[in-house]
Amino acid sequence: MSDATIHTPNPNAPHPMEAARLTGDATAADIESIRKRTSVYVYEAPVRLWHWINAAAILVLVVTGYFIGSPPPSMQIGEAYQQFVFGYIRFAHFAAAQILTVGFFFRLYWAFVGNHHSKQMFYLPIFNRRWWSEVFFELRWYMFLEKEPKKYVGHNPLAQTAMFFFITLGLTFMMATGWALYAEGAGKGSLPDLAMGWLLGLVGNSQKLHTLHHLGMWAIVIFMIVHIYAAIREDIMSRQSIVSTMISGHRTFKDDRVE
Amino acid sequence: MSEIETFYDVMRRQGITRRSFMKYCSLTAAALGLGPAYVPKIAEAMETKPRTPVIWIHGLECTCCSESFIRSAHPLAKDVVLSMISLDYDDTLMAAAGHQAEAALMDTIEKYKGNYILAVEGNPPLNEDGMYCIVGGKPFVEQLKMAAENAKAIISWGACASYGCVQAASPNPTRATPVHKVILDKPIIKVPGCPPIAEVMTGVITYMLTFDRMPELDRQGRPQMFYSQRIHDKCYRRPHFDAGQFVEHWDDENARKGYCLYKMGCKGPTTYNACSTIMWNDGTSFPIKSGHGCIGCSEEGFWDQGGFYNRLTSINQFGIEENADKVGMVAAGVVAGGVAVHAAVSALKRAQKKSQDKVED
Numbered sequence: 290m291s292d293a294t295i296h297t298p299n300p301n302a303p304h305p306m307e308a309a310r311l312t313g314d315a316t317a318a319d320i321e322s323i324r325k326r327t328s329v330y331v332y333e334a335p336v337r338l339w340h341w342i343n344a345a346a347i348l349v350l351v352v353t354g355y356f357i358g359s360p361p362p363s364m365q366i367g368e369a370y371q372q373f374v375f376g377y378i379r380f381a382h383f384a385a386a387q388i389l390t391v392g393f394f395f396r397l398y399w400a401f402v403g404n405h406h407s408k409q410m411f412y413l414p415i416f417n418r419r420w421w422s423e424v425f426f427e428l429r430w431y432m433f434l435e436k437e438p439k440k441y442v443g444h445n446p447l448a449q450t451a452m453f454f455f456i457t458l459g460l461t462f463m464m465a466t467g468w469a470l471y472a473e474g475a476g477k478g479s480l481p482d483l484a485m486g487w488l489l490g491l492v493g494n495s496q497k498l499h500t501l502h503h504l505g506m507w508a509i510v511i512f513m514i515v516h517i518y519a520a521i522r523e524d525i526m527s528r529q530s531i532v533s534t535m536i537s538g539h540r541t542f543k544d545d546r547v548e
Numbered sequence: 549m550s551e552i553e554t555f556y557d558v559m560r561r562q563g564i565t566r567r568s569f570m571k572y573c574s575l576t577a578a579a580l581g582l583g584p585a586y587v588p589k590i591a592e593a594m595e596t597k598p599r600t601p602v603i604w605i606h607g608l609e610c611t612c613c614s615e616s617f618i619r620s621a622h623p624l625a626k627d628v629v630l631s632m633i634s635l636d637y638d639d640t641l642m643a644a645a646g647h648q649a650e651a652a653l654m655d656t657i658e659k660y661k662g663n664y665i666l667a668v669e670g671n672p673p674l675n676e677d678g679m680y681c682i683v684g685g686k687p688f689v690e691q692l693k694m695a696a697e698n699a700k701a702i703i704s705w706g707a708c709a710s711y712g713c714v715q716a717a718s719p720n721p722t723r724a725t726p727v728h729k730v731i732l733d734k735p736i737i738k739v740p741g742c743p744p745i746a747e748v749m750t751g752v753i754t755y756m757l758t759f760d761r762m763p764e765l766d767r768q769g770r771p772q773m774f775y776s777q778r779i780h781d782k783c784y785r786r787p788h789f790d791a792g793q794f795v796e797h798w799d800d801e802n803a804r805k806g807y808c809l810y811k812m813g814c815k816g817p818t819t820y821n822a823c824s825t826i827m828w829n830d831g832t833s834f835p836i837k838s839g840h841g842c843i844g845c846s847e848e849g850f851w852d853q854g855g856f857y858n859r860l861t862s863i864n865q866f867g868i869e870e871n872a873d874k875v876g877m878v879a880a881g882v883v884a885g886g887v888a889v890h891a892a893v894s895a896l897k898r899a900q901k902k903s904q905d906k907v908e909d
Contacts, residue, residue: 494849526894
């Protein structure tokens, strides 16, 4: 690592944050911003709001979804017409799912109208060899084989990969299968049926769809564990802020080195 | 086709009075979900239209469809439809046997070319050139293809013809194949179930004979009028499901009280059939009513969805008797353990680096 900083004009310094610029993560404006303020406005308010609403919805969906698959012990509060325990569990699941769906479509819309970083989650530059080497660099960092991680403004290449598979594709899979299952109860000709009923016809026995949806839940649980751990760990060990960034939207850096 | 008698003629010959005939028309209209205005229409169609012959062939099956069919609750439906069918060809029910029976089949096909309905019970096994099911000295698949060639439409009776049923369950050694994967160029109505409900079977045939067209089918090719809702949607124990009151063991108090069988592996929530409304044996009962969960017999591959008594399907790729929860919990546990170890190593590394930095300072 050179001792050059990116704060002072330094024509001999290498291109700053080369790896981060590869994925469109660090734009010229970002670097200019770092030169001045050492913080970049990464996550706009709608993205932050979506993140936390989405997180809350997922939490509700996982807990209620687990109970739908493995119901809690029978409760005898009153006669069947006086209690609606399982009904409320299912209601919470469906309500959270509808919020998650609306949120996801909003987030997709925001990728078009929001800032540069809002697009990062929705694509992977898989045909770029340098990007792959940066994925492996980040993997090596997690395997304790690199002394120091690189600086990133938005997601690092490994995080970008995780977001893409678990959130972009993962939530799409959960919404598709979930709405198909919901269509069973909503009935033929209902909006969920018109939108996703074709999946029921494709799968045949919807018991299979239940199992796939259930396995999807566990994939999201695993993502949650890794995501929260990585966010806290990076907040402590990386060279930039992580956790507070999803609250304030600002990424701050702990050093002023170029890469 | 004037020499072919009408349904009404057949019924009268069977000794059925006009009053009973009108009752039958009303009941059929009700069963098909039609209004009272349709009763005279059904009566007129049955009085004037020449009956459509039905050929009923049997592949790899257990004859439970036929057994169900001849127990059709309304005796009229049985008498009428059965007598009409046995007039033509059904190797299980017809009087003829051997060469006589095969000749009857050929006669019917020849006589009613392009006009008869082919009802298939069971399915053709395709392995070893179809040698696992021989009818009249030839593989059943050949008889099926021959009979299908001149059929107006095909009815796939039961889970065997519709989806393959137990003989097609993994690993399917005879490669038993449902009818719609062998006959690709004919309209096929699936009437799944193991067996299908008798009234559903007679209802489908009556609809087709009366209106001379296919009933409205769903995405999987099942008649909408009987297969558009799940057992669960019309289950009389549904209030207990919504209340969260479940049978926990077969012999517990909840079982005696008739609570929901969801936890006992009832497949009602994923099974499309009319059991919870039409019921069985003249509307006497159906599995859930007698305290046993639905096994989902009218669903595709119902033998391969794990135990009949487990809510969650077992996933055998991960070892015998695993389900989504067990697989998921193990995976999440391994990841959580990995994360804990990783966090510990990270902390150590960090402490090590700090002390190194101090030494360097």
